[in-house]
Amino acid sequence: MTAEKVEELIQHLIQIGVLKDRRLMKAFREVDLEQFIPSELQDPRLLYEDMPLPFYQKGTYFRTISAPHMICIMLEHLGLKSGDNLLILGAKSGYIASLATYMAQAGEIFIVEANEEIVNLTRANLEKTGFDKTVSVHHGSPIEGLPALAPWQRILVTGQLDEDTLKKLLDQLDPDGGLLFAPVGIEQQQEFLQVMRQEDEFFGKDLGSVIFGPLQVDVTYAEGQKIQIDLAKLLEEERQRVAGTVTNAEAAGRPIRAPVPIQQDRDRVDAAVLGRTSEFQAGTPGEEEEVPLDQIVTTAVQEACRGGGAVKLIRICEILDVPFDRVTAALHQCAEGKIRDAGPNPLQDQIFVVTQADASVLEDVRGDLERILATAKHLKYETDPGAKLDAIQDLDTTLEQLGDRKDTYGVRLKKIKAIFIRMAAHAKVTRELEEHWPDGAGADLLDRKVALAEEEGNLNDEFLALVKEDLKGITEMIAWAAGEPDAP
DSSP, rough: OOOHHHHHHHHHHHTTOOOHHHHHHHHHHSSSSGSSOOOGOOOTTTTTTSSSEEEEEEEEEEEEEHHHHHHHHHHHHTOOOOTTTTTSOOOOOGGGHHHHTTTTTSEEEEEESBBHHHHHHHHHHHHHHHHGTTTEEEOOOOOOOOOGGGOEEEEEHHHHHHHOOOOHHHHTTTTTEEEEEEEEEETTTTEEEEEETTTTTEEEEEEEEOOOOOOSSBBSSSSOOHHHHHHHHHHHHHHHHHHHHHHHHTTTTTTOOOOOOEEOOOHHHHHHHHHHGGGBBBBOTOOOOOOOOOHHHHHHHHHHHHHSSSSEHHHHHHHHHHHHHHHHHHHTTTSSSSEEEEOOHHHHHHHEEESSSSHHHHHHHHHHHHHHHHHHHHHHHHOOHHHHHHHHHHHHHHHHHHHSSSOOSSHHHHHHHHHHHHHHHHHHHHHHHHSSOTTOOOHHHHHHHHHHHHHHHHHHHHHHHHHHHHHHHHHHHHOOOOOOOOOO
16 A cells, blocks of 8 residues: 555545545545455556546456545445444445444444355455454345345445335335435436435435446346356345345334335434534644543443443544543543453553443343354254254344344344344255255255255354354453453
8 A cells, every 4th residue: 555645645535625534534544445456457556546446347347446535425424423334235345335444333334236256356355354344245136225134324325226226225224313325316317315214204415416337236146057046046035035024014013104205404414414423523734622531531431332331442542533642541540441451452452341331231142142152053063954944933033132132232233133044044945945855856956955055054154153253242341341350
């Protein structure tokens, strides 16, 4: 990464008035753009210029990462805060999602992408840069969103969307101020539209005309073998049925709400967005005032409670734009919590732990995670299709209980649910194969079963690893909050 070019880009974006958020400035400096563009498509002369850059090519077909000024417009107009869950429709190689992690640090970010080759590329980008811990990639049609994991505090659409599709996505917004940002209109020209939801009303703000390429909505597969493609489609259909069952409003006893017209209300939308992000707006150079110690303490306590009882000190530095030593000086004097070492690197690993964390809720969350872990371990070695479905039902029940509790305790609930839905789809498809096409029905079926079993095993391993990691974090949190001297 050329630091000089990055700084030149940041100054350009500030001067044209699209970059105001300190968190996004930091993100541009720390997220390595080169890691999100294949080497064969890189032109060093164009990196960190304010222009779209290609990250995928198939013949004469290209997909690009949006120009930096457009990325600023999209991310800043979302009004992201630390605990927000963000749904991004269209992968853009994972670069935009990685930038967004600096603004929604305690939330979960999901990408929906239709092209499996781009899905695989994006997952690889996130894994090698470390952003796969907070960003997940789903292979599916972006215009469907992810209703089974709704509500979403924020939805970002990175390609052209028509008005009918927009209405489908609006219902996935959080009723308490959820916001969608999208280029809406015909392929030749769209309007950049912010839409905010308050209960069953929607308020919009039009930012002007733009031209975006259309979202890829038809799901494609990287694997060329017909048997693999057929199996992937079968699993996706079953996944959608499972997701639909989970989120069906009529089955849940709730009335199905008809689409509500969007009321244009620029002032209401502006007030909501700016009210959430004003503390992160950069001031004029040389005019910053020193942040009071009591504000540091208040922010640290709020962020720690939002994070389940603890927060990294470096996050407080980033939120308030204050030096590390000033944060430690403020928190060493705080009676509401204490600083603990959670790793070998003080700058990265020191954590502020509040003593007012709700221990009963933490214990309930730990109990749910322990039950989920035990059931998933049993499922891993279960061979009977009917027994697998019973275990899946037990997992579903416990996940619902976990979802009814506070989801701010470091549990990646949406990611856990997303893997569970895929596991449930596999279990149902496996039973179908066993019931209707027994062993000996042909090599084609045998290949399907082998492929299904291999993917099912990988999913279960991924699920177990995720739950174990979150369970470890909750256990440490309980120990810290209790002030145990030997707590990890």
